[in-house]
Every structure is written in C-alpha cells, then in structure tokens.
Amino acid sequence: MSTIGKRSTGGAVIPVRKRSFFRTLGSQWQLMLMSVPIFLYVLLFNYGPMWGWITAFQDYKPKLGLFNSPWVGWKNFEWLFGREDFLNSIRNTLAMSVINLVFGTVSSILLAILLNEVRVRAFKRTVQTVTYLPHFLSMVIVVGMAQNIFASNGAINQMILSLGMAKEPVFFLGEGKYFWWLVGVINVWKEVGWNTIIYISAMTSIDPSLYEAASIDGAGRFQRILHVTLPGIKSTFVILLIMNIGHLMEAGFEIQYLLGSSVVMDWSQTIDVFVLQYGISKQQYGVATAAGLFKSVVAIVLLVAANSIAKKLDEATLI
DSSP, rough: OOOOEEEEETTEEEEOOOOOOHHHHHHHHHHHHHHHHHHHHIIIIIIIIGGGGGGBBBBOOTTTTTTTTTTTTTTHHHHHHOOHHHHHHHHHHHHHHHHHHHHHHHHHHHHHHHHHOOOOOHHHHHHHHHHHHGSSHHHHHHHHHHHSSSHHHHHHHHHHHHHTTSSSSGGGOOOOOHHHHHHHHHHHHHHHHHHHHHHHHHHHHHHHHHHHHHHHTTTOOOHHHHIIIHTTHHHHHHHHHOOOOOOTOOOHHHHHHHHHHGHHOOOOOHHHHHHHHHIISOOOHHHHHHHHHHHHHHHHHHHHHHHHHHHHHOOOOOO
C-alpha cells in the first residue's frame, strides 16, 4: 500500500496509509448524494449552453439548425470590432464596472468599519437591517425610484436649487455624462449593506487581544482601525477583489436597459444590452454570440491575471 508520509510514535516509525478515493467516496456517500443536484444544475445550465458558442463562427439560421448553418469563421468578430456601437459598449461596460467596483468596495469597507466600532447593539442591528434591505428590491422598483428622485422636479434637483448650487434643474436622466455615475450611485445604495456583511464577518474573526494590545501601547481608535482592523480583513478584501475583477465585463443589464434611453444610448449601452439588441431584436444570432463569447474570454483572462498577480505578491488567491 502506498504511503503519503511517516508518523513517529515513541521512536518507532509507522507508515501512514494513503486512503483510496473510492474508500473516501464510500464513507462520505451522503455528502456526495447531496451534491448531485448541484452538479446536475451546473452541468445543465452552465456547461450545457456552451455548445451554442459554435454559432459565433456561423451565419446561424434557426431553420438550418446548429450543425447545418454556414460556417463564416472570424467574420462575426471582424464585423463586431468594426462597429462603433460595439466599441462604445465595451467602453461603457468597463467604465461602469470600475465605478461600481471602486465605489462599492470603498463604501462597503467604510460602512463595515463604522458598524464594527458601534457598541450599541440595537442601533448596530437596525442600521444593518436598513442598509441591506434594498438588496432584496427588484431593479424595476429601484430604477423607478431613481427616475423620480433624479427627475427635473425630483428631490435632488429641488435640493440643488434650494441651496443655490444651480439656477436651473440638472437633466440627470437625459445627459450621457451623468449616466455612469448615476448607475454607480444606484448600485451602491442597493448593494452596500449586503456587501458589508462579509466584511463584518471577517472583522468579528479578528482576535480581540490584538485590539487590547494596541490600546495598551497607546493606539487610538483610528490607529487600531489602521493597524489591526484593515490588516485583519486584508485576505478577504483580496479574494473579493479578484472575484470582482473577473466580473469587470458584467456591468449589469437591468439598470442600463431600464434607465437608458435613445438620448443616452452612447453612454448606457453595455455588452449585454448590445447582445439583446442584435440577438433578439435584429435576430443576428452569430454576431450576438460572438459578442458574448468575447466578454467571457476577457473575463477569464482578467480573473486569471488578477489571481496570478495576487499569488506573486504572496496574497490570498482563489486558485
């Protein structure tokens, strides 16, 4: 029997037997059985549709089917990168993703630190509940609220006019230069409380004796946050950052589709909106699939690159 190491007991060396895969499988069959539905779900909905990527290299016709449609090679990709609206959609996707990533991460960490410093439990739980409840609201409801708040006669414009910050209402919903930041603000309001939960969990795992030692050494509250709390959540931050970098090509669909209009199309159209427009409305399935395939490949490259950089810096990694 093969061994994976040796164990010493009172001077005697006893070989440690390597447990076979099938023996482990037999002893944990309950866990394996529980994982079967998840395995089938991933296989059916995540890996099954990958066969459709073939249409990215075809002039796909529904009547001809997947294997009988004419093969066009890289022409769909060449057509895409010759389109200004597709290039704009890449720009918009990356810009809104970076804004969401920066604003979302910073606001989540700040809120988590503030809540971690609160000693009144009732107030802390109330703030947590109020901040993460918007996560459960439908995006349709959130966009409807945003349209009312940022309208020409909405609350934001009324406040700006009353404070004398502008002489006339600002057209937030009709000027492209505001759209990216508007999406960022809405996403932060909706998700900041939910994203804070994992950072608060990481903070609760920090050894309290570190705070006590820092206090004895004369560290104030801000210094304890800087030298104890932030290093304590560093690994969590790095893991979440790697995951978020892998999603940089997914700026969202619902909020851009619902809040956007023909007036701000050059600023609101993301890759997902582009795929919907050409895949469903114009029935150019090959082009739409090529755009989706490009997004997926770039996302994989970003994820692997971020993970590799973190590994070289000796930080926590996903792989």
